[in-house]
Amino acid sequence: MNSVDFLQWVRGPAFDAAVVIFVLGVIFRLFGILMLGKKPDLAEPRGGEWGPGLRTVLSRSLPDRGTFRREPVTVVAGYVFHIGFFITLFLSAPHIELFHAWFGLRWPALPTPLVDASAVITLLALVFLLAYRLANPVRRFLSGFEDYFVWGVTLLPVLTGYLAYHHLRLPYHALLALHILAVELLLVAFPFTHLMHTFTLFVARWYNGAASGRRGVVS
Amino acid sequence: MPVETTLADSLCAHGISRRGFLKFCTMLASLMALPPSAVPAVAAALEKAKRPSVIWLSFQECTGCTESLTRSAAPTIESLIFNVVSLDYHHTLQAASGEGAEAARHQAMQENWGKYLCVVDGSIPIGNPGYSTIAGVANADMLRETAEGAAAVVAVGSCAAFGGLPYADPNPTGAVPVSELVTDKPIVNVSGCPPIPVVISGVLAHFLIFGGIPELDTLGRPRVFYGQTIHDRCYRRPFYDKGLFARSFDDEGAKRGWCLYTLGCKGPMTYNACATAKWNQGTSFPIEAGHGCIGCSQPNFWDAGGFYQPLSLPTGAVTQTAAYAAAAGAAAGLAAGALYRRHKHARQAVHESVTVDDLEKPDKS
Structure with missing residues (x-):
């Protein structure tokens, strides 16, 4: 298999397989969580559920003052990584073409130098966060294989995409193939690791907020 | 023509002037990425070549x-x-x-x-x-x-x-x-x-x-000749970098000469000299004529997923596959949830309540 065959394989059967594992896995887990259900609450509600729920989704998405004071580096680098990752993923022209083919929706792309810069910032933030994690004995103690694995599968698509755009080391088609393969690895790992937080975090925030709202307390 | 004839003799016999020949040598030297100082050596070698x-x-x-x-x-x-x-x-x-x-x-x-x-x-x-x-x-x-x-x-x-x-x-x-x-x-x-x-x-x-x-x-x-991609030397590259794309072959973007990536141009993965050497005696190359590169100098370009499909797209029918996968995932999730509930209810049914009397310690006396 030469590098062009490899590109065809990752764009074809491998991509299909990765999408099947990703979609099936994510939906399976979400339905599984929702099917756990909730015990009927017989107490008289002391407030609404939707309003406080949505408010908590917002309030917990913003850095909490106490947390920020204790861990400013984690909060800032975490935000930088997530924003950079979303810009790189959703505002680069080749990616938008993919989403258009998939969902039929299209939006304007950012100029490539800006996407390029956001990819570099994302990579730096990821490397910095790893170093920061390793530098502290407590954080190191709390980290397991999955944390490093998830870090790796998140870094690889950004890194290979950057290398492909700049044609570094290998010809473009080989790097593009590696980039798509890295994305497939991420998709496959997604439902089985805490990458699932992408889909569960807003539901969880809403759930906490709604429960508190019903009891008439601030979440 | 006898084998001993040199290239210079043959070109001369065909009415090619020395100026024309040197121009060709200069172009060849630059195409081969040789320094300008190599042009006389190229000319001398070609002139004498058998x-x-x-x-x-x-x-x-x-x-x-x-x-x-x-x-x-x-x-x-x-x-x-x-x-x-x-x-x-x-x-x-x-x-x-x-x-x-x-x-x-x-x-x-x-x-x-x-x-x-x-x-x-x-x-x-x-x-x-x-x-x-x-x-x-x-x-x-x-x-x-x-x-x-x-x-x-x-x-x-x-x-x-x-x-x-x-x-x-x-x-x-x-x-x-x-x-x-x-x-x-x-x-x-x-x-x-x-x-x-x-x-x-x-x-x-x-x-x-x-x-x-x-x-x-x-x-x-x-x-x-194959050291750079069409995309890297394409005159439409600035439009790619600005995110300006033609969406069809006759829209405003196409008329303004915007990038053809979304129309399936394979320039980014194609290594060839079209954008620099050009065709028809340096007149133009396919992208200049308004059509994307089809990647013809790359292996298996016929099977590279359609000439009009953007390079970043998967080649399979992913949306349909994903829809089936979503349905299967939902069904499996519901089934797993139902199994869990049945298990929970079964455990609840056989659960024996414990009263205070059961917990009372037997009298030691």
């Missing part, structure tokens, strides 16, 4: 590669360079036919054993030797026989270099590129469908000047 014997084998091909080189409105120096090599065997161009033609090939091989260039266009069918024969000889046998005494083999066109159209899925003839049959000779892949004329003549000129084959990339192509 006509090498060339045996051109045409297998499963469309003659487009020969057309590319020979069909021009006015004879170019590239084509004349080609004319002045001692082309001892070429189906399309030679006057002789039948046994006379084959005799010419054998004679050229005997007289120039170990020194001649074997140029191949077209892929070679190995599914059945009868699929393509010349004078009753299967293509594969003729290639092996001719390559044996060659100084080097030049695979001209994507068919000879990578299999090309005959090699495309389902490859009914079992076509293979030259490199699968010839393993003990230096092979230069001059890919393209067809290759750019100056690239073909550039490889021949390199052989004449330096007496060997140029530096090759991982796919066996001369790095000097």
Whole structure:
């Protein structure tokens, strides 16, 4: 298999397989969580559920003052990584073409130098966060294989995409193939690791907020 | 034409001025990424170069590669360079036919054993030797026989270099590129469908000047001509960088000359000199004519997922696959949830309540 065959394989059967594992896995887990259900609450509600729920989704998405004071580096680098990752993923022209083919929706792309810069910032933030994690004995103690694995599968698509755009080391088609393969690895790992937080975090925030709202307390 | 004639004599006989010849040498030197100071050396070497014997084998091909080189409105120096090599065997161009033609090939091989260039266009069918024969000889046998005494083999066109159209899925003839049959000779892949004329003549000129084959990339192509992608040298590249794309071949973006990436241009993965050397004596290249690059100098470009499909897209019907996967995931999630609930209810049903009396410690007294 030469590098062009490899590109065809990752764009074809491998991509299909990765999408099947990703979609099936994510939906399976979400339905599984929702099917756990909730015990009927017989107490008289002391407030609404939707309003406080949505408010908590917002309030917990913003850095909490106490947390920020204790861990400013984690909060800032975490935000930088997530924003950079979303810009790189959703505002680069080749990616938008993919989403258009998939969902039929299209939006304007950012100029490539800006996407390029956001990819570099994302990579730096990821490397910095790893170093920061390793530098502290407590954080190191709390980290397991999955944390490093998830870090790796998140870094690889950004890194290979950057290398492909700049044609570094290998010809473009080989790097593009590696980039798509890295994305497939991420998709496959997604439902089985805490990458699932992408889909569960807003539901969880809403759930906490709604429960508190019903009891008439601030979440 | 006698073999002793030098290239300079031949060009002079064809009415090419010294100025024209030096201009060509300068272009070749720049294409080969040689410094300007090398131009006199290139000119001197080319002037003195003796006509090498060339045996051109045409297998499963469309003659487009020969057309590319020979069909021009006015004879170019590239084509004349080609004319002045001692082309001892070429189906399309030679006057002789039948046994006379084959005799010419054998004679050229005997007289120039170990020194001649074997140029191949077209892929070679190995599914059945009868699929393509010349004078009753299967293509594969003729290639092996001719390559044996060659100084080097030049695979001209994507068919000879990578299999090309005959090699495309389902490859009914079992076509293979030259490199699968010839393993003990230096092979230069001059890919393209067809290759750019100056690239073909550039490889021949390199052989004449330096007496060997140029530096090759991982796919066996001369790095000097295939070192950069179409995308990197495309005049529409600034539009790609700005995120300005034509959405159809006749929309406002297309009229303004915006990037054709979304219309399936394969420029980013295609290594060739089209954007710099251009076609039709430097007139333009396909993207300049308003059509995306189809990636014809890359292996398997016929099967690379559709000429009009953007490069970043998967080749399969992903949306449909994803919909099935979502349905299966939902069903599996619901089933797992239902199983869990049944288990929970079953456990609740057999649960025995504990009263305070049960917990009371037995009286020790």
